[in-house]
Amino acid sequence: MYSLQGMRPRQASRSGKATWVVGRCAALCRQSEPMSETPQDALTIAAVPPKDAAEALRLVFGGLAEGQDEDYVRTIAAAMQSGEIPAAGLLEARRGPRRVGAAWFQVLAGGAALVWPPRLAPGEPVETASRLMAAGCQRLSDAGVVAANAILASVAPEEDRLLREAGFMPLASLFYMACEDSVFPEARPAGRLAFEPWRMTEQERLAQLVQATYEGALDCPAADDPRSPEDVLAGYRAAGVFSPDHWLFVRHEGRDVGCLLLADHPAVGNMELVYLGVVPSSRGQGFGREICRHAQWLARQAGRRRLVAAVDSANLPAVRMYAAAGFSVWDCRAAYGKRFGA
Template sequence: MALLLAPGDGEQEAAPQQVAGFLASAAAGGGELRAYRLPAAGDALRALLATLVLPGRVALVFVPGRMPGCDAEAMRRLSAAVFGLPEMAGLHYVQALVEEQNGARIEWLRALGFTRLTELLYLEREVTYPWVPEPEAVLDWLPYSAADHPRFASLMARTYEESRDCPELTGIRPMDDVIASHTAAGPFEPGLWQMALRDGTPVGCILLGRIGPASLEIVYMGVAAPERGSGLGQALLRRGFDLARRARAEWLTLAVDVRNDRARRLYERFGFRHVAARSAYLKRPPLVDRE
């Protein structure tokens, strides 16, 4: 994995601590990580890639940067063999996240039939400073439970309507698979998943996941379409900060589609700062050309 996680275009291998952190994160999320190679003479490689099959019937794909001796035809042969494996059957899509300046990785992805979906911006903010007050007491808050799963699923389906965050993915997966992916974002703590109710009606939700001893990620935040523009997004964020403080987190992070102007403005008002960007590349079934 050191070659596949290498920074930039892969001129240097990833540091051991980076690889260890990635492996720990993959294991915590319940994913199945496998690396595949097509050897050449000696210690050289003609092709290399890895897959991380995740709950929710999706997978992440990792391709190398610049590798002497690696060629597009060998990569296509290897990917066809990998994507044809039983564990890859039934996936809704496979995805890769790369920095846009990683030209070699992007060339591999395009050669393997991936198309660019969008750019994701990664934002972060300290939890306690500047202080974010709790939301006003005009909403009721319900933590996730198995008994309330149908209500969460129904609400989340409504928050996806006319969403500006990766709208191309709306409707591709059953909501139970979407929720399964969110639970795999890190160690699942039901109390960090909360639904907002107005007069007993679910109107929005915020889902937090732990990504380290001092950090929480906003895995998902959604507002039911009729409630957009009502200030509910601010209330959800305030609730998120309140939950993060109770969980003794120091940092709150998130990713947002660069095209989602409304959400970006909201996060900027709350003091989130841009720390990274990656482009999402997608491949949908059929993953293997049978012709």
């Protein structure tokens, strides 16, 4: 399961159907002739002051769907100005007084980061994007980031080249899936599994169990996450509103066979299935479907309208399992990843 950490759900207002912002296409503008630089046009790259965050974010999020970009800008800019979200990773490129590019390198919990690659002003050479990427990656390295991801709606050849040159390699094509409360169980599903809430005193037990569920998993096998299990759990815990009652050991006949980690997003009426894992010896018995139905029941208990999840599109058993539980695909994104300190 690929976490939606760092991605914010949004609802469409016209059709009533749910759409979510999980990334954006960072289109790069190129010019055919190189730009000659005068001293007043010399390129500078620096962090954006929080008071100016909104203008830089409008450039960064310029590839979002119409109507969503301004909402996203207001939300993030306000959080940066209040200090809720650090603004240090929001970078801009300027030529004199003109902002000609911007990118956001968002440091997350657990040694992770989410990168919104550079967007440039019309006519700005692609070299500016390369310099923004280099500056942002240096900041991530200095901040102790171990693994960074970029999640994109589409990838132009120029952007693929930019990411690869910066050390970001393709990891997976991700399906973003959701089910509405109309398919949630009305009562607690009966089944073979027992669900035991996690407690802080059982951190090591959960870390070992999560690590065991990664063995032979089909989700993003190219990722090879270098972070420790403890860092991975810290990242999961930072996704949405955390509640220990929504982190569960899954047990069968007295032993741990898997885990279910949920995050709440009450402001938008979503529960997020952050991670669902089953140990290799217990796969192929339909446990994944039972765990998923339990997650849907918990979402109903919490009063949420939908349950959302992300899965590697190449993980066909998981895609089929979610579809059988009432999920449908609402978006597909390309995931790139970079490891630091290797």
